[in-house]
Amino acid sequence: MKSKRQLNQSSTNSRKVNFRDGKKRLQTIAKKGEALGTCATFNEKYLCCRVHVLRSVHNCPFECSYCFLQNYLTDGSTKIVDDIDTLIHEVENKVSAEPGRLFRIGTWELGDSLALEKESGQAAKLIHFFSGLKNAVLELKTKSDCVDSLLSLDHRGKTVISWSLNAASVIKNDEQRTAPLGHRLSAMQRVFRAGYPVGLHFDPMIFHEGWQEGYASLVQRVFETVPPERTAWISIGSLRFNPEMRKKIENNYPDSRLTCAEMVLGDDAKVRYVKPLRVSMYRHLYGELKKHVPQGILIYLCMERWDVWDKVFGYHPDTAGHLDYLFAKSLYERYSIGDIAPTRNDYE
Numbered sequence: 001m002k003s004k005r006q007l008n009q010s011s012t013n014s015r016k017v018n019f020r021d022g023k024k025r026l027q028t029i030a031k032k033g034e035a036l037g038t039c040a041t042f043n044e045k046y047l048c049c050r051v052h053v054l055r056s057v058h059n060c061p062f063e064c065s066y067c068f069l070q071n072y073l074t075d076g077s078t079k080i081v082d083d084i085d086t087l088i089h090e091v092e093n094k095v096s097a098e099p100g101r102l103f104r105i106g107t108w109e110l111g112d113s114l115a116l117e118k119e120s121g122q123a124a125k126l127i128h129f130f131s132g133l134k135n136a137v138l139e140l141k142t143k144s145d146c147v148d149s150l151l152s153l154d155h156r157g158k159t160v161i162s163w164s165l166n167a168a169s170v171i172k173n174d175e176q177r178t179a180p181l182g183h184r185l186s187a188m189q190r191v192f193r194a195g196y197p198v199g200l201h202f203d204p205m206i207f208h209e210g211w212q213e214g215y216a217s218l219v220q221r222v223f224e225t226v227p228p229e230r231t232a233w234i235s236i237g238s239l240r241f242n243p244e245m246r247k248k249i250e251n252n253y254p255d256s257r258l259t260c261a262e263m264v265l266g267d268d269a270k271v272r273y274v275k276p277l278r279v280s281m282y283r284h285l286y287g288e289l290k291k292h293v294p295q296g297i298l299i300y301l302c303m304e305r306w307d308v309w310d311k312v313f314g315y316h317p318d319t320a321g322h323l324d325y326l327f328a329k330s331l332y333e334r335y336s337i338g339d340i341a342p343t344r345n346d347y348e
């Protein structure tokens with residue numbers, strides 16, 4: 001990748017600018033401090049999946065009206081860590097210290113894993129590196145269709161390419177500049193044909209007129225595209241954001257209806273739809289998924305409590321560690337990922 005570091009290291013550094021300005025300026029940076037950590041939404045009062053995140057991209061060219069980045073990354077640029085070797089070194093150190101457990105590591109916490117792949121080539125390098133790791137799997141999560149440069153790589157099944165999916169009308173109204181649903185599905189099919197496991201994230205589910213039909217049709221279209229047994233994991237979540245985001249959303253996306261719904265403040269300082277509505281949305285989606293998805297594929301809720309799991313699935317994992325173990329077990333049994341059969345003690 002040609003270095004844009006000097007090219008774009010402009011005077012935007014400390015100025016607070018409109019969040020949209022930062023989506024237009026691409027800057028490569030060196031890794032600063034620790035890039036690998038636990039997902040920032042981890043909270044002991046909710047059942048978290050304990051995925052790890054590699055902060056290798058900061059900001060995103062897309063414009064989802066619910067995106068927390070509009071309230072978080074406002075220094076006027078999009079940054080990509082270009083010294084991949086130092087990222088790799090950090091991952092190697094971390095995963096080799098706990099050889100008995102499987103690490104799921106995603107690059108999507110502060111941006112989209114693939115939206116800038118044409119410019120950076122970062123994901124391809126990470127896929128190559130993870131293909132040789134015994135106890136880690138990479139997750140690249142996207143709302144793009146930028147997959148063609150990845151199709152011929154020797155990934156050895158150690159990278160899951162995931163899509164964040166939503167009802168077509170939500171994509172149109174609240175996920176501006178992302179790939180339309182048909183493009184995402186066509187990219188998903190290419191990735192599946194190239195042998196990658198596919199991850200599905202129905203998150204954030206958004207309450208809107210016709211949501212039942214919208215999500216039922218979405219599930220139908222997904223499984224017309226990829227066989228459900230090729231799915232590595234499936235998450236379900238609903239709209240949530242920090243209360244101070246409400247004004248940002250209304251100012252930045254005045255046509256969005258996101259902030260019209262009744263929402264309640266949770267222990268993690270985020271607002272969500274009221275519980276009966278969330279449960280009814282999750283049950284509906286889960287019911288649609290169960291028409292297609294065989295036993296053994298892990299379906300989980302993102303940032304929900306134990307009682308909501310019970311209401312939706314009729315069971316709950318005991319702890320975040322238990323859920324982490326269930327991922328490892330499912331991946332080991334279905335894809336032989338993880339080298340050795342996982343034992344629960346290694347995850348508590």
Ligand code: SF4
Nearest residue numbers: 060062063064067111
């Ligand atoms: S794709 Fe993700 S990171 Fe990008 S704007 Fe949408 S929510 Fe934000």
